[in-house]
Amino acid sequence: MAGKAAEAARELAAEGVPQALASGDSTLWGPSAEAEAAIRLGWLNLPLTSRELIPEITNLVEKAQAEHLDHVVLAGMGGSSLAPEVITATADVPLTVLDTTDPGQVLRALRDRLERTIVVVASKSGGTVETDSHRRIYEQAFRDAGIDPADRIVVVTDPGSPLEQLAIDSGYNIILADPNVGGRYSALSAFGLVPSALAGADVVSLLDEAADVHPLLGEGEGNPGLELGAAIGAAALAGRDKLLLEDALSEINGLPDWIEQLIAESTGKQGLGVLPVVGADPGGAGDELVAVIGTGDGDLRVEGPLGAQFLIWEYATAIAGRLLGIDPFDQPNVAESKANTNELLAAAGEGPLPVGQPLLTDGPVEVYGELPGNPKDLSDVLTILLNQVPGEGYLAIMAYLDRLAAFDIPVAEDASFDEMADAWTAADPATLRALLAVRTDRPVTFGWGPRFLHSTGQYHKGGPQNGVFLQITGAVAEDVPVPGKPYTLGRLQLAQALGDLGALTGRGRPAVRLHLTDRVAGIAHLLHAAREV
Template sequence: MTAQQEPEPQFEAESALQELVSTGLERLTAEGVARRIWERDASLWKTDRAVQQEIRERLGWLTVANTMQERLQEIEGLVEAVRQDGYRYAVLLGMGGSSLCPEVLRLTFGVAPGYLDLFVLDTTDPDTIRAVEERIDLGKTLFIVASKSGETIETLSHFRYFWQRVSELGGEGGAHFIAITDPGTSLEQLAHDHRFRHVFANPPDIGGRYSALSFFGLVPGALIGVDIKQLLTRAQEAMSRCSASQPVADNPGLRLGAVLGALGTHGRDKITFVLSPAIASYGYWVEQLIAESTGKEGRGLLPVEGEALGAPSVYGNDRLFVYLRLEGDDNAALDEGLARLRTAGQPLVRFHLADRYDLGAQFFIWELATAVAGIFLQINAFDQPNVQESKDNTARLLERFRREGKLPELEPVISEGALRVYGRRMGEGKEGLDSYLQAFLDQVRPGDYIALMAYVRRSEVNESALQALRLRLRDRYRVATTLGYGPRFLHSTGQLHKGGPNNGVFIQITGDVKQDVPIPGESYTFGILKEAQALGDLFALSAHERRNIRIAIGGDLAAGLQALAQRLVPVEQQGDGQPSH
């Protein structure tokens, strides 16, 4: 059967990998996995009865598209009311599963005429908070306070700040706020106490990363003018193609899950996304879904998003490439690059999207496929045990700040110019910056990945410098690279970092805060909160014996990042396509 005749997803690989997937599909058929998933049979993932009950309480995503079709009037009523009241902006205060789908929709669809422009605030970086506030008119802004648990520290801190700012305008402050949360949370009570304009009670049987097609994704999407009914219809069509009545070979969710699971358990565990330019942000959402769902018990699949295509020589044999190709987009360079990789023997999964609303189908297919991959990995795809670890570290550090008025100060192992480096001692002869950094990177081995964790403002200048740095590292060491902004990634890839296999090499990057922002009712500021989160994450990595380093850049961040790139990978080391070991 040719690739064009195959049902989607189309899978192209050498015969040995094809055989692995065929065996995986046979297993799914023999074990009745499709039927059992739709029957919510939690024994597919775990044998412990208590854990099975927790899993059953997290499978609402299977049918949430149907549920939401029945709730469209509630969403549309809110959208029409705020438009009539003259609102022009919306700011989403949320993290992880509460923020990533809305950001994808905003970047993919833009803002329809007459609808609200959406800003997604999923950071504690003070400079970013100030930048968002400068771009909106507070008197014409709707704030979306979104948290499944209702207790997310970043989201509640954002709320406190903007509640105070709106209150300074006078009038009814609650009219500027809506909440999206589970029924019965403290956020629901807070919203009632502050007389929010509306509270959307989300179905509670859905984990945050599986909530794209619930109120968490749909309400922000509707506010910018996305046709959410059409988005849900595409998801329902995918549900039909993934139903228990469909043969496994024709079921896109199970086919994809078999590819991810079978190859991932045989070394091809770096799921590298190649996305048409107009849907490039889809990688933000699917990264969290895969990393947080699979990265636990020492196992996991690493999603690699935003890493530009390179020559075949810079990739190892641990990659699986996934191409979401949007019809009519500027795909020529991607088509050519992937053709070279296929010729070199790299495996490839292809999806063809007729238009942007096909993302509705992709949300559902990837949720199902990730759950199926969890069966192969023998993990619970619906918990996130190590996310809490960094949160607890942060809480302890903030309590210390309340008592002592300061956070613990780390002692740098190297200070040179604007760069201060923190980490373990590397032994004699490694005292200089260049030799120390080289010794740290000498730990990189084939099959590893390098994670850049940037606790800095997301801006075009910083993004460009960080992307250039990751590609220099990728090309030099021939390993997968990821780039995450803190604390945003703590709700995304953070679970995989600590709970997944110990094959990550972590570089935390921090910069100076230009102007801090207070958190009303707290003794600490957003800058202190961000620093506590960075330290808490670093401590968690060290507790799990992960290879990690912290690099603090003083002064001009962009210039510091460029200097860092040169120090980490000097010009004479670039482009040789060989690891340094």
């Protein structure tokens, strides 16, 4: 593998690709990609250009501190949320991220120190339905509490977006991002820096770390972005297109989740792509490529501080796209699920959404979909799904649930940390990934909906058509109206799940929806069934 990667890097260097990319050459991905690339290469110079934002960000931080606004909430999706989540987790500063339409998760944030809350509403287009819903809900909550939303809402968006005009009309603080940077390449832009700085992260050091490696991007030798991109691209062309991401020994927290979005959404199109797999142990399959963040054993090892990692992975993704022959800057299939969601909501009006009839019911879990073999219970369903994964395929678990609910599980006051962790794991739907992974030699991924729609959702629909899909939804105990809209968060969440399921089944891929009529009992029952497979 190392030989093919080195050969690919040499060929790219001989063609002048590193220098061309570093200088912003939009022709590198072919004529069909040129127009998009021409307005998407601003990320290359963010380590330098984003410094212009620092005085404005500093003023914003000082104002928030003076007003004792120490609960920072970020309403954003995809690149607008994943990078700040990594930055703040690595800096060990608190940030509440809302990249969900789950009513329980939003209510938890709303009920936490509203009087000391500042909300960053981040959307490049200004029309992201999740973020728009969060803004509307917080505006209403602030007004109900006698707080002027203009004192508490900060908007990060592109110049000329509908959100910019709304923010101007509402008197909100606005910080404009570079319009020539796509969402998943925006870690070092205003989208990454503003919420992170408000939360307490040192964003100047982050830019310094990226600036240190910036001069290497035009080099044909000693260029870590070129070497990484050549390795990923050459491996994928040779059939090793499942990229296992490990960071167990790294001082950086959560980077694989950000890399997952970057690579899956950038490369998963035209029936091609690299599937990032987070949290999995290597299984020795022939299509695996193991990348280690920091120290450890793997096919690839990527070392360096977080700012440098952001820039190098972005560069590497652009290089891999060149090798694969795809446009790494568009996302042609992302809008499909959004359109399905809108159609479902419009067609249903005030009536129930078209969920269909369950194939079977096993305790607090209803099973929807079509499966061969006449399954009798939930364990049969999981067994059939695993057996349907093709030799080069994968199983994707997609949970439209509250990703923090497991931490609400009561534990004894004198419980040790290990005992608390065991209790949380037993209540966490993400545990299903590990339980099923040990029962197959194929990769198993896990995504929280609708968050993954702005990430691996593109790969699911545009990448190789060899996925099998397990979707999980749940009954809503307490819903949240979306002010000014004819739906609640719970209704929107279910419509998003059904819309994406339709996009998957329309491609003929096996897909099943599990609906938890009681979320706590349903998760426990589901994990028990997985152990019986």
